[in-house]
Amino acid sequence: MHYYRYSNAEVSCWYKYLLFSYNIVFWLAGVAFLAAGLWAWSEKGVLSDLTKVTGLHGLDPVVLVLVVGIVMFTLGFAGCVGALRENICLLKFFCGAIVFIFLLELAVVVLAFLFQDWVRDRVKEFFENNIKSYRDDIDLQNLIDLLQKMNHCCGAQGPDDWDFNIYFNCSSESKSREKCGVPFSCCIPDPAQKVVNTQCGYDVRKKSKSQWDDQIFVKGCILALEAWLPRNIYIVAGVFIAISLLQIFGIFLARTLISDIEAIKAGCAF
Numbered sequence: 001m002h003y004y005r006y007s008n009a010e011v012s013c014w015y016k017y018l019l020f021s022y023n024i025v026f027w028l029a030g031v032a033f034l035a036a037g038l039w040a041w042s043e044k045g046v047l048s049d050l051t052k053v054t055g056l057h058g059l060d061p062v063v064l065v066l067v068v069g070i071v072m073f074t075l076g077f078a079g080c081v082g083a084l085r086e087n088i089c090l091l092k093f094f095c096g097a098i099v100f101i102f103l104l105e106l107a108v109v110v111l112a113f114l115f116q117d118w119v120r121d122r123v124k125e126f127f128e129n130n131i132k133s134y135r136d137d138i139d140l141q142n143l144i145d146l147l148q149k150m151n152h153c154c155g156a157q158g159p160d161d162w163d164f165n166i167y168f169n170c171s172s173e174s175k176s177r178e179k180c181g182v183p184f185s186c187c188i189p190d191p192a193q194k195v196v197n198t199q200c201g202y203d204v205r206k207k208s209k210s211q212w213d214d215q216i217f218v219k220g221c222i223l224a225l226e227a228w229l230p231r232n233i234y235i236v237a238g239v240f241i242a243i244s245l246l247q248i249f250g251i252f253l254a255r256t257l258i259s260d261i262e263a264i265k266a267g268c269a270f
Helices: 013-043 061-085 088-114 116-132 138-151 159-164 209-214 221-231 233-268
Strands: none
Touching: 013 061, 013 233, 061 088, 061 138, 061 233, 088 116, 088 233, 116 138, 116 159, 116 221, 138 221, 221 233
16 A cells, blocks of 8 residues: 655645534534424424425415525535545535525526516515415414514505405405404504504404504505615625625635645546
């Protein structure tokens, strides 16, 4: 058996362990997301009956958490093992996946800017579908309530969008106590009340629209989000740039490590 030493071709320990440290954070975050998602599903009984996922017509936020967790766990694992074992296949998989995600983010931003009307229509359609499923999933319900309270809005384009939900629909055939109302998250909060009144939206839409201003938010959430974005454009841009720089840094580390390993293998061939 022969052993070789190459003074001018070796793997940089700095890049190797920087890449490992970079990925261990993603791997642990992925584990945390997966644990949170599986716990939420177990609380809702989804793990014992997966048809509950397909039966929901709107977005189950837990699915999003699980997808993010799976992606972060997979990439973090590939990056950690690839760096420690100096495995070119895993490192190339990690690097390629990060490049793909980075290009996908850029494409989404550019297309969203170029086709604003199309994006607005898709967001409206998405929000309306989730309004229909508001009472079908507690996580979706909490997400919509949070969005409406934070942005002081109600419905996609206005309070009447809650007609899409069978519980809040104003139809004469509806037997729901919430008929012709809105969720409590649409109500203008009363500073004097320390306990949230979850019935504050009952029968609101039976009144004339001129009376709504005193009780509920009348602006749609799409308009509220469109108004929020210009006011916070620097924060959004800063977050996007920070994420992009982290991705570019990971790509740089992986490519440098791959180049070092390939240089050593090329040296071994002679």
